[in-house]
Amino acid sequence: xxxxxxxxxxxxxxxxxxxxxxxxxxxxxxxxxxxxxxxxxxxxxxxxxxxxxxxxxxxxxxxxxxxxxxxxxxxxxxxxxxxxxxxxxxxxxxxxxxxxxxxxxxxxxxxxxxxxxxxxxxxxxxxxxxxxxxxxxxxxxxxxxxxxxxxxxxxxxxxxxxxxxxxxxxxxxxxxxxxxxxxxxxxxxxxxxxxxxxxxxxxxxxxxxxxxxxxxxxxxxxxxxxxxxxxxxxxxxxxxxxxxxxxxxxxxxxxxxxxxxxxxxxxxxxxxxxxxxxxxxxxxxxxxxxxx
Amino acid sequence: xxxxxxxxxxxxxxxxxxxxxxxxxxxxxxxxxxxxxxxxxxxxxxxxxxxxxxxxxxxxxxxxxxxxxxxxxxxxxxxxxxxxxxxxxxxxxxxxxxxxxxxxxxxxxxxxxxxxxxxxxxxxxxxxxxxxxxxxxxxxxxxxxxxxxxxxxxxxxxxxxxxxxxxxxxxxxxxxxxxxxxxxxxxxxxxxxxxxxxxxxxxxxxxxxxxxxxxxxxxxxxxxxxxxxxxxxxxxxxxxxxxxxxxxxxxxxxxxxxxxxxxxxxxxxxxxxxxxxxxxxxxxxxxxxxxxxxxxxxxxxxxxxxxxxxxxxxxxxxxxxxxxxxxxxxxxxxxxxxxxxxxxxxxxxxxxxxxxxxxxxxxxxxxxxxxxxxxxxxxxxxxxxxxxxxxxxxxxxxxxxxxxxxxxxxxxxxxxxx
Numbered sequence: 244x245x246x247x248x249x250x251x252x253x254x255x256x257x258x259x260x261x262x263x264x265x266x267x268x269x270x271x272x273x274x275x276x277x278x279x280x281x282x283x284x285x286x287x288x289x290x291x292x293x294x295x296x297x298x299x300x301x302x303x304x305x306x307x308x309x310x311x312x313x314x315x316x317x318x319x320x321x322x323x324x325x326x327x328x329x330x331x332x333x334x335x336x337x338x339x340x341x342x343x344x345x346x347x348x349x350x351x352x353x354x355x356x357x358x359x360x361x362x363x364x365x366x367x368x369x370x371x372x373x374x375x376x377x378x379x380x381x382x383x384x385x386x387x388x389x390x391x392x393x394x395x396x397x398x399x400x401x402x403x404x405x406x407x408x409x410x411x412x413x414x415x416x417x418x419x420x421x422x423x424x425x426x427x428x429x430x431x432x433x434x435x436x437x438x439x440x441x442x443x444x445x446x447x448x449x450x451x452x453x454x455x456x457x458x459x460x461x462x463x464x465x466x467x468x469x470x471x472x473x474x475x476x477x478x479x480x481x482x483x484x485x486x487x488x489x490x491x492x493x494x495x496x497x498x499x500x501x502x503x504x505x506x507x508x509x510x511x512x513x514x515x516x517x518x519x520x521x522x523x524x525x526x527x528x529x530x531x532x533x534x535x
Numbered sequence: 536x537x538x539x540x541x542x543x544x545x546x547x548x549x550x551x552x553x554x555x556x557x558x559x560x561x562x563x564x565x566x567x568x569x570x571x572x573x574x575x576x577x578x579x580x581x582x583x584x585x586x587x588x589x590x591x592x593x594x595x596x597x598x599x600x601x602x603x604x605x606x607x608x609x610x611x612x613x614x615x616x617x618x619x620x621x622x623x624x625x626x627x628x629x630x631x632x633x634x635x636x637x638x639x640x641x642x643x644x645x646x647x648x649x650x651x652x653x654x655x656x657x658x659x660x661x662x663x664x665x666x667x668x669x670x671x672x673x674x675x676x677x678x679x680x681x682x683x684x685x686x687x688x689x690x691x692x693x694x695x696x697x698x699x700x701x702x703x704x705x706x707x708x709x710x711x712x713x714x715x716x717x718x719x720x721x722x723x724x725x726x727x728x729x730x731x732x733x734x735x736x737x738x739x740x741x742x743x744x745x746x747x748x749x750x751x752x753x754x755x756x757x758x759x760x761x762x763x764x765x766x767x768x769x770x771x772x773x774x775x776x777x778x779x780x781x782x783x784x785x786x787x788x789x790x791x792x793x794x795x796x797x798x799x800x801x802x803x804x805x806x807x808x809x810x811x812x813x814x815x816x817x818x819x820x821x822x823x824x825x826x827x828x829x830x831x832x833x834x835x836x837x838x839x840x841x842x843x844x845x846x847x848x849x850x851x852x853x854x855x856x857x858x859x860x861x862x863x864x865x866x867x868x869x870x871x872x873x874x875x876x877x878x879x880x881x882x883x884x885x886x887x888x889x890x891x892x893x894x895x896x897x898x899x900x901x902x903x904x905x906x907x908x909x910x911x912x913x914x915x916x917x918x919x920x921x922x923x924x925x926x927x928x929x930x931x932x933x934x935x936x937x938x939x940x941x942x943x944x945x946x947x948x949x950x951x952x953x
Contacts, residue, residue: 246772253764351596359600361788361818371822373796382796385764455761456788456818460598464761499765504756505728 248379250496256385258492259392260454263447264465265472265484266395270440271320272470274416274479275433277328278339282469283462284349285316285441289448290457291357292316293364302367305449309391312445320441321434329433346462353459364452384453391450395443396485402439403481412436416479471515477525486526491515580679581654582883586627589614589873590649592660592670597637598759598784602862603662605814606684607632609863610659612852613870623874624881631655639669646673646681656883657682659869662862663783664688664730671696680885682869685862686809686831688734689942690953695885697892698912699872699904700865701832703738704941709917710779710807710830711742713932719776719805721751725766725790726781728755735781735809737953738944745949751775756782761789767797770804778806787811791823801826812860813928821926831861832915833901834928842900858927859900868899872906872913903937912940 264286271279289312293304300307323345331338366384373382403409414422415432423429444462451461472491476483491511499507519525581588591610593603614628622628631653635642642661649655650673657680661667664687674681674695682697689703714722722743726732736753743750752773754766763786770778782790787808794806807828813835816824835846835858845867849859872895877883880891893908905914914937920928944950 246768249768249772250765253768256764257762354596354600359604360814361601361785363788363818363820365820365822371795372798380768380797382764382793384796454789454792456785458601458785458818460759460785464759495762496765500768503754504760504762504766508757 245378246500248377250500251493252379252381252385254493254496255489256382256389256492257495258489259385259389260447260450260465261468261472261492262392262485262488263388263395263450264444264469265476265488266392266399267440267443267447268469268473269476269479269481269484270436270443272473272478274412275436276333276335276338277331277437278335278342278470279323279328279440280339280343280466281323281346281349282342282441282444283466284346284353285319285444286448286451286462286465287349287353287457287459288312288316288319289445290364290452290461291353291362291448292445293449293452294357294362294457297364302365304364305367305370305452308449309446312449313442314445316445316448317438317442320437320444323441324434324437328437329430332433350459350463357459359459361456361458364457366453370453388450388453391446395446396481399439399443400481408432408435471511475515475518475525477527480525480527483525483527579654580656580883580885582626582656584626586629587623587883588629588631588653588655589870590646590653590655590658590660591630591632592635592642592645592649592658594637594662594666595632595634599635599637599662599666601784601818602814603635605857605860605863606662606866608853609849609859609867610684610870612849613867615852616848617870617874623877624883628870633660635660635666639663639665642666643669643673646670647677650674650677650679655679656877657873657885659684659866659873661685667696668730678885680873680888682873684865684869686865688731689738689944690734692910692912692942694889694911696911697869697872697906698910698940698942699869700862701915701917702912702940702942703735704944704947705832705915705917705938706809706830707735707738708742708944708947709919709932709934709938710809710828711739711746711748713828713830713919714777714779714805714807715746715748717777717805720747721749721773721775721777723751723770723773723775723778724753724781725770725778725806726755727758727760727783727786729758729783731783732781736779738950739779741949741953742947756786758783758786760786763790763793766790767794771797771799775804777804780806780808781810782808783810787815788819791819791827795823801828811922812862813858813926814860814863816922816926816928817858821922821924824922825924827922828931829920829922829928830917831920831928832918833861833864834918834920834930835859836920836927836929837901837918839900839902841898845900864900868897868901868904868913871897871899872904876906905937907940910940910942912942914939 271277292312292315293308296308297304370383411427415429472487476487495507498510593607594600618627633645659682661683662685684699686701686706724736809830876888876892876895880887892906896905902916917934918930919932920930923929
């Protein structure tokens with residue numbers, strides 16, 4: 244029982260990491276149909292932003308970096324959208340190849356700028372260590388990431404449901420042509436969506452500095468799992484991404500506890516393949532008036 | 536824009552297969568061996584000019600670049616130093632640098648290219664056991680020499696490879712002796728899922744059996760794995776006295792960061808690592824590692840005039856903030872050992888060098904290093920160190936002198952049926 248309870252926060256925190264990364268993809272992949280393999284490199288950019296800010300902000304760099312990384316990664320996404328991706332809308336498999344190439348270039352750029360070896364970001368002292376609650380171990384960094392993920396989901400939900408821009412975004416994703424006819428500048432909405440989606444990757448990158456290495460290949464460890472979350476959750480569905488992320492996190496942590504890490508990965512893949520056979524469009528389906 | 540059912544299914548399928556492909560690359564490439572097209576043996580080396588070419592073959596891109604770039608740097612440093620003093624047998628040494636790209640078949644191809652196109656006299660290179668195993672048949676087939684600079688799992692001896700890093704009895708066994716001397720009885724094994732940790736752990740289990748220690752758990756994670764909470768949970772639940780860590784690369788960063796958050800420090804449960812050197816300490820952060828023991832043959836802080844010279848030269852060449860580590864030092868030694876063997880043989884020919892190599896010795900940064908002609912490994916001093924707050928490693932124990940290499944552990948009765 245104790246083992247079961249101890250794995251619970253671990254599973255939730257893995258889920259939170261996946262969710263933070265998948266949130267951005269939910270926009271760019273789910274809503275715009277762009278398979279952005281460079282999303283992983285936006286995560287890396289966020290992590291390096293925290294690293295750079297250390298000179299100035301010291302141990303509080305992680306906190307300072309959250310908004311800065313959002314803007315840095317967001318701008319990178321915006322530039323990518325303006326220069327390349329907008330020429331490929333409606334061709335998801337082409338965007339996969341295109342952005343994969345971009346991701347390789349960005350990794351090498353990072354290697355040239357920061358060097359091949361890992362760098363480190365010092366966590367604020369109050370995030371090092373952990374406590375116990377009802378006998379369950381709670382590492383502070385993990386709890387912070389969990390809280391951050393919840394905060395991001397709430398912020399996005401408010402943005403989508405309560406702001407004019409958010410509603411325009413939903414309109415474009417449900418029926419681009421009709422939205423355009425109604426006077427919505429779809430191209431500007433695309434830019435905004437890409438900025439937010441990429442910016443969220445930057446935030447995820449800052450969070451990852453708390454648990455792992457900061458190196459040029461940082462994003463590649465997570466990108467595939469994040470895509471699985473988006474696909475399993477149903478493309479573009481916020482609630483789907485949330486449920487899928489925490490489900491995969493928990494599944495991973497329990498299977499790993501009773502077997503090992505390699506087998507856990509296999510089981511997660513197998514479960515997703517099986518699930519997608521039954522529901523190819525994921526947990527939640529976007530209701531749309533579009534004829535597809 | 537939303538997807539049609541078909542597109543969604545297609546996209547999902549391609550993503551899942553991409554994921555599987557990525558996940559299985561490591562295992563698949565482990566099995567591949569070189570079938571590189573070549574000259575079929577006895578490729579000649581070119582020593583006609585005023586210089587002699589040597590190959591330097593390391594991963595300059597990909598996941599292993601983190602570690603291997605530094606070894607390449609120290610090899611080039613040794614070559615520069617040798618050239619400044621007149622070269623080898625009156626010839627300048629001309630390095631041909633190739634990128635193995637962290638991909639084992641590429642290592643085999645590039646090795647073949649260095650031998651047949653560049654006609655190099657010798658090659659310095661490799662880090663992972665997988666890359667060495669891929670290059671081995673190429674060097675054997677062409678009867679050319681490879682100097683391999685990294686500690687490894689032993690149980691190998693190729694007539695055309697010189698092993699200048701530690702074999703198991705010069706690193707892992709002293710590490711275990713150290714834990715035993717500290718009164719550690721229950722050991723937990725954590726390693727990356729490939730040949731080195733699995734072989735090392737086989738040896739460790741035999742040792743434990745013969746020395747009254749108990750292995751209370753054994754966990755492997757894929758290379759590049761970064762989620763260690765569950766492994767750490769299993770470790771803490773098993774209540775070991777110590778952890779023996781054979782994780783490689785980036786995983787160490789995640790492991791130590793996440794271990795720290797459980798609050799179990801090195802005083803209660805030390806984690807002895809055999810793949811964490813100064814460079815890795817910098818990447819992980821000394822905060823997370825201070826007080827943890829490591830086993831190597833060389834540290835930047837190792838005392839001696841020769842080491843001060845080496846550290847100063849390295850910093851002068853590559854930057855004052857750079858650190859030196861065991862594999863870098865072994866790479867540096869490789870060039871000097873080759874030079875000494877060539878001079879003793881008075882020839883660049885591999886067969887002549889092999890015949891002359893026994894007893895060839897140099898004054899290395901770690902102390903005296905001597906080639907053992909029978910195994911083509913080297914005598915090295917074993918050292919246990921503890922990571923300091925400043926990220927350097929402080930020696931706390933050494934073997935008192937160079938240890939004879941014993942790659943097959945023949946001198947240990949408990950290791951007979953490995």
